[in-house]
Amino acid sequence: MDVKIGVLALQGNVSEHIDAFVLALDNLGCGSSSDVVTVRHPADLEGCHALALPGGESTTISRLIDKNHLYEPIRNFSGGIFATCAGMVLIATHVDDARINTLNLIDITVDRNAFGRQRESFETDLPIDSLDGGPFHAIFIRAPVVTHAGPGVTVLSRLDQGIVAVEQGKHMALSFHPELGGDTRLHERFLKKNGI
Amino acid sequence: MKLEELRFGTELLKRGFASMQKGGVIMDVVNAEQAKIAEEAGAVAVMSLERVPSDIRKMGGVARMADPEKVIEIIEAVSIPVMGKVRIGHFVEAQVLEVLGVDMIDESEVLTPADEQYHIDKKLFKVPFVCGARDLGEALRRINEGAAMIRTKGEAGTGNVVEAVRHMRNIMGEIRMLKGMDKQEMTDYARDIEAPAELVIECAERGRLPVVNFSAGGIATPSDAAMMMQLGADGVFVGSGIFKSTNPELMAKAIVEAVNHFNEPEVIARVSRGLGDAMPGLDIHTLREDEVLQTRGR
Numbered sequence: 433m434d435v436k437i438g439v440l441a442l443q444g445n446v447s448e449h450i451d452a453f454v455l456a457l458d459n460l461g462c463g464s465s466s467d468v469v470t471v472r473h474p475a476d477l478e479g480c481h482a483l484a485l486p487g488g489e490s491t492t493i494s495r496l497i498d499k500n501h502l503y504e505p506i507r508n509f510s511g512g513i514f515a516t517c518a519g520m521v522l523i524a525t526h527v528d529d530a531r532i533n534t535l536n537l538i539d540i541t542v543d544r545n546a547f548g549r550q551r552e553s554f555e556t557d558l559p560i561d562s563l564d565g566g567p568f569h570a571i572f573i574r575a576p577v578v579t580h581a582g583p584g585v586t587v588l589s590r591l592d593q594g595i596v597a598v599e600q601g602k603h604m605a606l607s608f609h610p611e612l613g614g615d616t617r618l619h620e621r622f623l624k625k626n627g628i
Numbered sequence: 629m630k631l632e633e634l635r636f637g638t639e640l641l642k643r644g645f646a647s648m649q650k651g652g653v654i655m656d657v658v659n660a661e662q663a664k665i666a667e668e669a670g671a672v673a674v675m676s677l678e679r680v681p682s683d684i685r686k687m688g689g690v691a692r693m694a695d696p697e698k699v700i701e702i703i704e705a706v707s708i709p710v711m712g713k714v715r716i717g718h719f720v721e722a723q724v725l726e727v728l729g730v731d732m733i734d735e736s737e738v739l740t741p742a743d744e745q746y747h748i749d750k751k752l753f754k755v756p757f758v759c760g761a762r763d764l765g766e767a768l769r770r771i772n773e774g775a776a777m778i779r780t781k782g783e784a785g786t787g788n789v790v791e792a793v794r795h796m797r798n799i800m801g802e803i804r805m806l807k808g809m810d811k812q813e814m815t816d817y818a819r820d821i822e823a824p825a826e827l828v829i830e831c832a833e834r835g836r837l838p839v840v841n842f843s844a845g846g847i848a849t850p851s852d853a854a855m856m857m858q859l860g861a862d863g864v865f866v867g868s869g870i871f872k873s874t875n876p877e878l879m880a881k882a883i884v885e886a887v888n889h890f891n892e893p894e895v896i897a898r899v900s901r902g903l904g905d906a907m908p909g910l911d912i913h914t915l916r917e918d919e920v921l922q923t924r925g926r
Contacts, residue, residue, distance in 0.1 A: 442888060443651040443672060445644075487648050489672040489708055496670065496888055517648075529707060531668075544707060550731035551754045553641045554634040573644050574709065574731070612644050 434465050435628050438480035440506075441470035442496040444488020444518060448611040453484065456619035462628065474505040482511045482602075482626050485519030487573065487609055490544065493518055494532045507535050512602030512626040514619070520605040521576050538600045539582030546577040546593050546607075558608070560589045560597055565617060570596070570608035577607055602626050637754030642776035645709075645732065645756050646840040649673060649777070649863055653853065653884050654842070656680050656867040659698070660705035666870070669880030673709040673731070675865065676702040681738045681785030682868035682907065685919065691739045693721040699728050711758070716925040717743025719752075726755045732777070734758050735770075737924035738784045738867075747925060750774030760844065762795045762922055764802035764831070765821030771839055772824050778837055780861075781922040782845015785868050787909035789852040791922060792845045793859065799841065800860045806832035836860075845922070848873070848906045850886030850899050857890035874904035 435457065439449045450468045457466040471477055483506070485493075497503050506513075515523040515538075524534050526541040547553070553574055557567035577594030581587055588597035596607035602625060610618040652672025657663040663674045678694040679687065693714050703710045709731035714721035721742075722733050735748055737760050747770065750757040756776035761767035767778045780799070782792030802821075806814060806828065814832060818825040830838050843856035844865035853864045866883055873879040882899040889895035 441651075445647050445650065447650075448647065488650070489648070489652060491667060491708060492652060492670045492672050492884070495884075499885065499888075549729045550641075550645050550709065550756065551636070551726065551729065553645065554636050555638055555641060556634045571640060571644055573641060573648060609644060612640065612647075 434467075435462055436466070436480050437468045438471040438477060438483045439468060440483065440485050440493070440502075440519075441472050442488075442500065443492050445486045445609065445611060446470065449484045449486045449516075452611040452616050452619050456616040456623060457628075459616060460620055460623060460628065471502075472500065474501055477505055477509060480509075480511060481628060482623065483509055483513050485513060485515040485522055486611070487517030487519065490518035490521040490532055491529070494522060497522070498533060503533060503535070507537065512604070512622065513537060514622045515603065515605040516609055516611065517573065517575060517607065520578070520607055523603065523605050524578075525582070526580075538598060538603050538605050539585050540578045540595075540598060540605065541580040542576045543579050543594065544576050545574050547572060547575055550574055558589055558591075558596070560618070561587075563588075563617060563621065568610070568617065569613045569615060570610070571612045572596075572608045575607040578605075599625070639776075642756035643839055646758070646777035649709075649842075650840060651887065652863045653880075653887050654711065654863070654865045655870050655880060656865070657702060657871070660701045662871055662876070663702045663705045663710075665877055666880055667706045667708050669877065670884035671708060671880065672863070673711055674702060674706060675711045675713065675734060675867075676730070677713050680868040680871060681921075682787070682872055683785075684738060685785045691715075693718070693725065693739070696724065696728055699725065699730065703729055713739055714748070715739040716741040717746050717748060719748045722748055722753060722757075726753055730755060732756050732758055735775075736760065737781055737921045741924050747773050758842070760922070760925075761799065763798040763821070764828075765823045766926060767799055767837060767841075768821070768823035768827040768831070771827060771837070775839065777840045777842060779842040779844040779865055780856075782843070782847070783912055783915075784845045784921050786846050786912060786915075787848040787869060787872070787907040788912055789846045789848065789855065790912055792843050792847060792856060795845075795922075796843055796856060796859045796861060799837070803831050803836060807835070847883075848909065850882045850896055850903075853883045854886045854890040854896050857887055863887065868907050872907035878903050879906070
């Protein structure tokens, strides 16, 4: 099967996600029959099996999604969505900031910058439900948390401040940055859930 | 979760924060109202300061860190990251900005240097730093001191992009040149440019700086910003260019769109229409030696 993964490339940590997906696809044995592409316009989504919403500034990315006419195409995207940090804010149903036009794809309420400012950003070894190979070294940068998850949402991990990893259907959302640590287990788990 | 299991202020967190700014526009603001305009226009962060560089030029005298009152006012006005400038080598101004909660510190030649020998030892801080550079050697010296982001110095407050172009071409050109060298030649080159050899080798391997590389210093129009992106910048800082133009809201939005679509001239053409006047510009050749900011700190 030829696999095509899209990475939303409007602003933020795009190239790191591309590298992580290339590595994850290699590890799953479909490196040679797969492609990871940037998504900037609605036409770029054609043929994509899954999409990543990377970290960056959620207010900026939300604005650019609207400007580039990507809101409806992403909302109606048939594949799974891998949403990290700002991506988690965008994919939610509710967020504590009216300027962000959320995609309502995972039934969660998200609090932005829940840990504080950059000086409160941290790294930690995070236990994640049913992830083989031990805790995941997670990088939290001005990270959001989930303060409420609907009944259809599976909580994968939480800290004192709130939930930091969830799955719903084909989608996955993380408060932290799995693309920064060199560990592709979560990228691989997401790909497998999407039949890749 | 126990507190000792969390690690703060690591190199990865600092560089990671800088990486989140990629593809974005960071705008100079002097009060809460301007900060809100910048955020509304799609800025990824704001740089809080007392005066924009073109006014610092006019004022003369010693330019220092902004009043903490002003920094707090800006921090409270927006949800995007807030950066702040300190004088080159002034580690106590940096300590103060860190305590105030600034997300990134710019050790900036736009302010009057406090130390003509040493830059700040940036590894001692939990917050990340951005520093200006004119060439690869300068960039790598700053990274070696702990800078998590590099920006071209350009010539701030002139509305003239020529120096930013020169500095970006220097850095990108030197990295391209490394590709043809063997390890011994690189070590020799590192000595010539007064940079650590291991960082020179890392640049050659990656084909880029080991940290995010923005452009700053003279960007005044959407075309200027897109040009810097096409030359290889990861994002841009716009200083006086927004709030010294006749229509800051429109200019801010247009520059954000131009950076987002830097390879699409039809978009740049559309957003550049009817913006009013850009900031007044200065010919670099008319500056006296003591008016040139980019030679501060090396």
